[in-house]
Amino acid sequence: MENTIFSILPPIIAIVMVLLTRRVLLSLGTGIVAAAIILTWFAPLEALQELVTSFAIIFWNEGFNAYNVFIILFLLLLGIITAFVSLSGGGHAFAEWASTRIKSRTGAKVLTVVLGMIIFIDDYFNALTVGQVARPITDRYKVSRAKLAYFIDSTAAPVCVVSPVSSWGAAIIGIIATILASQTFVEYSALEAFLWMAPMNFYVVASLAIVFFVAIRDVDFGEMKKHEVLAITEGQLFDPKKTIPGEMKEEFPTHSHGHVRDLLLPILLLIVGTVGAMIWTGYRNADQVFDIWLIFENTDVPSSLLTGGVLGALMSIILYVTQMKKNKTANVGWIGKGIWAGIKSMMGAVLILIFAWSLTSLIGSLETGAYLANVVSEGNVPTSILPVLLFVLAGIMAFSTGTSWGSFGILLPISGTIMIEADPSLLLPALSAVLAGAVFGDHCSPISDTTILSSTGAGSNHMDHVLTQIPYALTAAGIAAIGYIVIGFTGSLLISLGVVVAVLTVLFIVWSKRTTIIEKQQNA
Numbered sequence: 001m002e003n004t005i006f007s008i009l010p011p012i013i014a015i016v017m018v019l020l021t022r023r024v025l026l027s028l029g030t031g032i033v034a035a036a037i038i039l040t041w042f043a044p045l046e047a048l049q050e051l052v053t054s055f056a057i058i059f060w061n062e063g064f065n066a067y068n069v070f071i072i073l074f075l076l077l078l079g080i081i082t083a084f085v086s087l088s089g090g091g092h093a094f095a096e097w098a099s100t101r102i103k104s105r106t107g108a109k110v111l112t113v114v115l116g117m118i119i120f121i122d123d124y125f126n127a128l129t130v131g132q133v134a135r136p137i138t139d140r141y142k143v144s145r146a147k148l149a150y151f152i153d154s155t156a157a158p159v160c161v162v163s164p165v166s167s168w169g170a171a172i173i174g175i176i177a178t179i180l181a182s183q184t185f186v187e188y189s190a191l192e193a194f195l196w197m198a199p200m201n202f203y204v205v206a207s208l209a210i211v212f213f214v215a216i217r218d219v220d221f222g223e224m225k226k227h228e229v230l231a232i233t234e235g236q237l238f239d240p241k242k243t244i245p246g247e248m249k250e251e252f253p254t255h256s257h258g259h260v261r262d263l264l265l266p267i268l269l270l271i272v273g274t275v276g277a278m279i280w281t282g283y284r285n286a287d288q289v290f291d292i293w294l295i296f297e298n299t300d301v302p303s304s305l306l307t308g309g310v311l312g313a314l315m316s317i318i319l320y321v322t323q324m325k326k327n328k329t330a331n332v333g334w335i336g337k338g339i340w341a342g343i344k345s346m347m348g349a350v351l352i353l354i355f356a357w358s359l360t361s362l363i364g365s366l367e368t369g370a371y372l373a374n375v376v377s378e379g380n381v382p383t384s385i386l387p388v389l390l391f392v393l394a395g396i397m398a399f400s401t402g403t404s405w406g407s408f409g410i411l412l413p414i415s416g417t418i419m420i421e422a423d424p425s426l427l428l429p430a431l432s433a434v435l436a437g438a439v440f441g442d443h444c445s446p447i448s449d450t451t452i453l454s455s456t457g458a459g460s461n462h463m464d465h466v467l468t469q470i471p472y473a474l475t476a477a478g479i480a481a482i483g484y485i486v487i488g489f490t491g492s493l494l495i496s497l498g499v500v501v502a503v504l505t506v507l508f509i510v511w512s513k514r515t516t517i518i519e520k521q522q523n524a
Contacts, residue, residue: 007366010035011414014359018397024406028355031410035362050365054358068357070302071174075346075353077309078167081266082125083342084316087334088323089258094133097260105141109215112138112148116155117208119267122167123450126156129263131457144231145238146224147214149458149465150472154211157404157439157450162198164191165274167346170305171353172435175409178357179416182364187424191301197428200493202483202500203391203436206476207443209504214472219511224468238460258323266316274308349405356409363413383423388484390415391433391440395477398441402448407438429487436480443473479503 014031018024033051040046058068102108112134119126130152138148160168177190188196199205213219220228230236282299283290317335324334381389390411397407411434419427442448446466455465479500487496 004371006038007363007368007371009038010359010363010366011368011410014410015397018406018410024403024409025351025355028352028359028406028409032355032358032362035359035366039362039366050362054361055354057361058354058357067177067302068174070306071170072350072353074170074302074305074309075167075350076343077306077313078122078125078342079344079346080313080339080342081270081309081316082122082129082345083338084313084320085125085129085263085266087338088262088316088320090260090262090264090319093258094260094263098133099137099140102137102141105143106216106218108134108137108141108143109147109151110212112151113155113211113215116152116211117159120159120163120166123156123160126160127152127450127453127457130156131454131459135457135459139237142231142235142237144224144227145458145460146227146464146468147220147231149455149460150224150469151211151215152458153443153451153454153465153469154207154472156454157442158201158204158207161404161435161439162201162204164194164301165271165305165308167349169194170302171349171405172408172412173301174353175356175360175412176416176431178360179413179420182360183417183420189298191299193428193431197432197435199497200429200432200487201436202432202480202496203440203476205483205497205500206479206504207439207473210472210476213508213511217512219514221471222468223464224471227464227468239464259319262316262319262323265319266312269315270308270312272308273311274304277304277307352403352405352409356413359410360413364417368414368417383419383426384488385485386415386419386422387426387429387433387488388481390430391437391481391484394434394437395441395444396437398438398448399445402442402445402451404438404442404448404450407441408434411438425491426488429484429491433484436484440473440477440480444470475507479507 010031013034014027017027017030021027032054033047036047036050036054039050057065059065098111102111112130115130115133116126119129131148134148134152135145157168160166161172163169164173173190173194176193180190180193218228227238278299278301279295281304282295285298285300286294317338320338321335394407394411397411398404412431415430415434416427419430442450444466445451446463451466451469452462455462458465482503483496483500486499487493490496
């Protein structure tokens with residue numbers, strides 16, 4: 001049933017299951033089982049063998065599959081770093097340090113946005129840390145909790161999805177590598193593809209630009225305006241009649257005697273270690289020729305991520321142990337509990353990635369992409385509109401399921417195989433559109449885990465956060481859709497990015513003419 005209409009059934013089943021059940025692993029697993037059954041013409045024993053093989057090759061494919069295993073280990077190390085930064089009280093210490101240096105309401109908002117962009121190793125880590133750090137500062141300057149939640153949510157996933165040194169980046173690079181390998185596409189490496197895709201993620205460009213503008217200019221609409229009016233004029237940061245999440249509960253005790261270095265050093269060592277290892281392995285594999293593009297083309301991404309992750313995790317544990325000894329609270333048992341809590345926090349992401357890899361392998365064997373590419377090439381669906389269609393589809397999926405990971409885990413392999421067969425020049429725009437749409441849908445979804453964590457970290461009522469963020473997300477999505485239409489017809493990154501920037505410029509000029517709440521108060 002390879003390269004036939006039956007080959008599209010597994011991904012369709014997975015997508016429909018996700019929309020109906022909102023259970024990503026169950027949906028991916030159902031798609032995997034369906035693919036194995038169809039691939040073997042409904043022979044149960046052979047289907048079981050294909051099923052086992054699709055998972056086995058993730059770890060062992062004619063030898064130890066270091067690429068996949070190292071990425072999984074990197075994700076687990078990120079969880080450990082997150083756990084020990086929280087355990088040591090590094091976020092609390094940074095909040096106290098920053099509160100003595102921020103002197104204005106605008107400064108408090110800009111600090112929150114900047115923190116959201118520099119704490120980019122994981123969106124969960126971002127939401128948990130930025131909320132704890134920024135809330136005391138934004139409360140002092142009467143920034144509503146709804147706006148704080150918007151700043152947190154709209155910088156977490158957008159930055160993670162374009163950063164190669166993040167849980168998102170590692171997972172996406174892994175999926176891209178599988179797509180390219182399954183289609184024997186060797187025009188560029190997975191890392192090169194990821195780096196080129198970053199400026200094509202027009203939703204990220206638009207949403208981050210809007211977040212900065214709103215932080216500086218206080219442009220508010222709809223429900224957000226109501227919250228900001230109450231915060232500025234009456235000091236009411238949230239509606240006391242609504243349910244407000246309290247302090248986040250941890251599985252282990254945190255301390256208030258932490259230091260700023262407990263937060264900064266592990267992240268800094270993670271970044272420096274990863275980038276340094278990427279440069280070294282690329283230089284070594286490029287026959288010791290120092291050419292930056294040649295180096296990154298030949299770098300060993302998984303081992304570099306693993307190196308940085310190990311260094312960052314060790315630093316976070318060392319800082320915690322040092323702190324315990326200094327304060328005479330040493331308890332070796334808490335180290336083990338912290339490591340285990342960090343690993344557990346990443347197991348969901350790891351399982352989604354493993355299932356996505358398995359589905360990618362099976363639909364590759366079914367030649368699903370080749371069949372869909374034939375449909376496209378016959379003129380039924382113009383390739384020029386595929387990027388914007390994929391953006392909308394990914395947005396709908398992420399909104400309905402509450403998970404951007406599940407959405408791009410399903411859609412990236414499908415869109416990748418289609419575009420390689422139909423129009424390789426639009427491969428990267430199509431993949432970027434999937435990632436952009438997944439983040440957009442996640443931002444608007446009330447059942448998104450990142451959205452829930454952002455409202456919790458900010459101390460905002462959850463639905464207040466959802467309703468106040470949607471207008472900004474829809475604005476960014478509209479601009480992104482224009483960009484994907486342009487790049488679909490022109491194939492030019494410069495032209496499409498220029499159009500996105502031009503639209504943003506016009507929008508900001510119009511918004512600048514609005515009188516803000518603070519200006520009205522000053523003129524009264």
